[in-house]
Amino acid sequence: MEKKEKNTNTSLFDMDANPSFKRSLPIALQHLLAMIVGNTLPAIVLTGQLANTEFAVSAQDAVYLIQAGMFVAAIATFLQLYPVFKVGAKLPVIMGVSFAYIPVLTSIGIKYGIGAVYGAQLVGGVVAFVVGMNIKRIYKFFPPMVSGTVVLTIGLSLYSVALNYMAGGNGNPNQGDLVYWGVAFLTLAVTLCCNMFGKGIIKLAAILIGIGVGYVASIFFGIVNFDGVKEAAWLTLPRIMPFKLEFPIDAVITMSVMFVVNSIQAVGDLSSTTAGGLNRVPTADELEGGIKANGLASVIGSLIGGMPTATYSQNVGIVSLTKVVARKVFAITASLILVAGFIPKFGALMLSVPQAVIGGATITVFAQITMSGMKLIMSDEMSSRNVTIVGLGIALGMGIVQLGDQALSQFPDWFRMVFTSSPVVLATLVVFLLNIIMPKKTIAEEEAERKAMDDK
Numbered sequence: 248m249e250k251k252e253k254n255t256n257t258s259l260f261d262m263d264a265n266p267s268f269k270r271s272l273p274i275a276l277q278h279l280l281a282m283i284v285g286n287t288l289p290a291i292v293l294t295g296q297l298a299n300t301e302f303a304v305s306a307q308d309a310v311y312l313i314q315a316g317m318f319v320a321a322i323a324t325f326l327q328l329y330p331v332f333k334v335g336a337k338l339p340v341i342m343g344v345s346f347a348y349i350p351v352l353t354s355i356g357i358k359y360g361i362g363a364v365y366g367a368q369l370v371g372g373v374v375a376f377v378v379g380m381n382i383k384r385i386y387k388f389f390p391p392m393v394s395g396t397v398v399l400t401i402g403l404s405l406y407s408v409a410l411n412y413m414a415g416g417n418g419n420p421n422q423g424d425l426v427y428w429g430v431a432f433l434t435l436a437v438t439l440c441c442n443m444f445g446k447g448i449i450k451l452a453a454i455l456i457g458i459g460v461g462y463v464a465s466i467f468f469g470i471v472n473f474d475g476v477k478e479a480a481w482l483t484l485p486r487i488m489p490f491k492l493e494f495p496i497d498a499v500i501t502m503s504v505m506f507v508v509n510s511i512q513a514v515g516d517l518s519s520t521t522a523g524g525l526n527r528v529p530t531a532d533e534l535e536g537g538i539k540a541n542g543l544a545s546v547i548g549s550l551i552g553g554m555p556t557a558t559y560s561q562n563v564g565i566v567s568l569t570k571v572v573a574r575k576v577f578a579i580t581a582s583l584i585l586v587a588g589f590i591p592k593f594g595a596l597m598l599s600v601p602q603a604v605i606g607g608a609t610i611t612v613f614a615q616i617t618m619s620g621m622k623l624i625m626s627d628e629m630s631s632r633n634v635t636i637v638g639l640g641i642a643l644g645m646g647i648v649q650l651g652d653q654a655l656s657q658f659p660d661w662f663r664m665v666f667t668s669s670p671v672v673l674a675t676l677v678v679f680l681l682n683i684i685m686p687k688k689t690i691a692e693e694e695a696e697r698k699a700m701d702d703k
Contacts, residue, residue: 271575324581359493473599631693
């Protein structure tokens with residue numbers, strides 16, 4: 248009797264329900280539109296950054312990185328929806344390739360090549376899995392001011408990437424040409440208008456629409472090359488270890504720190520999902536399973552060429568807005584992502600989008616990442632102690648990457664890789680350690696101290 252009742256439940260607002268495909272598809276497409284561009288961009292950014300270095304990847308491999316990103320996003324999403332041996336949160340979330348890792352991925356790639364990127368990612372995925380197993384013990388060491396500082400520095404560190412793209416991209420002999428700036432600002436303007444004034448699907452697909460308009464304008468100005476699309480095959484299959492894995496110790500340490508940090512950040516997204524869609528906090532088992540699934544998906548990604556994954560905040564927002572939590576809806580989205588992974592023409596089409604268009608669209612994403620970090624920080628008490636810790640972490644993290652080679656020439660290579668490849672690592676370590684070491688003081692206690700000094 249219970250089995251029959253469960254099978255006949257067609258509500259969109261019950262995780263275990265079985266709504267019809269017709270009712271599920273529109274919501275599933277919204278989730279696809281919200282994540283599809285973000286899922287392809289990290290591979291485009293990484294290959295673009297490597298394009299004019301000794302570690303540049305071929306056009307075919309660049310397309311494959313996008314396809315592999317689709318495969319790993321689909322695998323990660325299915326794991327979260329339908330856990331295997333308690334690996335997965337069993338929550339309505341969409342997983343995708345994460346922007347947060349871009350600064351570290353590019354720094355490792357430029358120094359060691361793409362093999363080191365995936366070698367470090369494999370170790371980082373294992374570290375994330377271990378963090379998931381111990382999340383109940385370590386979560387207390389990452390209050391909002393710590394995780395918020397991490398998110399804020401990630402956003403800030405990506406601005407130079409976006410602006411270089413808006414100018415035409417590094418290595419482009421015509422970088423700075425006004426046609427690139429014009430297309431970039433057109434893309435940005437359309438994205439902003441759709442996001443601010445649009446409703447429903449227009450608002451959700453603002454970035455996609457902005458890229459579409461910028462792409463059409465780029466074709467008109469003759470800055471789009473379709474050769475890659477013509478040469479790309481119609482069908483591809485995942486490849487096992489498409490790149491030889493390498494494990495430079497400094498790259499492994501840097502990536503492992505990032506995986507720990509982003510595992511803690513995943514707690515926020517999982518909590519937002521349950522709060523917005525289910526009106527409750529996540530259970531300890533859901534948090535543990537969710538982080539373990541992310542770690543396992545990243546390990547699988549390192550073996551097939553997909554980059555690190557994370558829960559997608561924009562899709563969390565859709566859950567909070569629509570209250571649709573039926574896992575069948577999200578399974579349809581994951582299936583569509585998987586299908587896209589089998590079609591290299593799709594990846595080649597994404598790569599044909601000029602970097603100026605990508606920059607105009609992604610700068611809004613990076614801005615949102617930065618503001619999300621600020622919101623997290625401000626959700627904690629802004630006592631003088633906390634302000635000092637956060638300010639010092641950001642100052643040291645962002646400051647050290649601005650230094651010239653001579654200023655750090657006396658430090659060993661491993662130190663420069665770990666602490667100067669990305670502002671995120673140093674900022675995280677500074678805020679994390681100071682938050683443990685410095686005595687806790689509330690605003691009320693600090694005011695009482697000042698009052699006592701005045702009384703003397």
